[in-house]
Amino acid sequence: METLELLKSDIKNAKQNINLIDGCFSSSEASDIINALLKVKINFHKLHRLSITEGNSKDKCEVDNSRINELINEEAFAKAFFTQARLQGKKLKMTSTINITVED
Template sequence: MNRIENLTLIDGNFSEVEAREILIPIFSSKINFHKIKNWSSQERYGEDDEIAQKRIPKLKNEIEKLQKILSEAKAKNKRLLVSSQINISLIDN
């Protein structure tokens, strides 16, 4: 596959509550994935997974930014236009 496949994950206009219900679980799931990956590395090899250790704080920071945006939307009684695409291509190992 030399091409990039684009998948639309989110594309819509949401209330603060709806956006919270959609977006927080996505970030939380990614954090959980990296926590499990790190735990697995610790159990198998006795050391942290470097990628997981770097991604977890970055994802937590993104949740903090998201919380601020959601709070602002709620305070200003605004809706949120959210779009998210996933780009996939095959690469060599």
């Protein structure tokens, strides 16, 4: 409750850290986690692009298109990386924290 009161009174200085991933995983588990995250982000940008083009069919959506391409490339790289780790019988340590701050 104290956190909610802080957010109501002073959102400018509020911040949030979400510890999303923290652990040691098999290559298969790591692949499942990363692929799920990448798919969600790709779909987010595809939906965002669609909503923009519904209002303006001439908008090239360069930011979303660029980000989708980056994420697809990361997906391919991750697949190769996890395959190599699996073939070598390696475990993978992964950490990921999302840091959220307020911007004007």
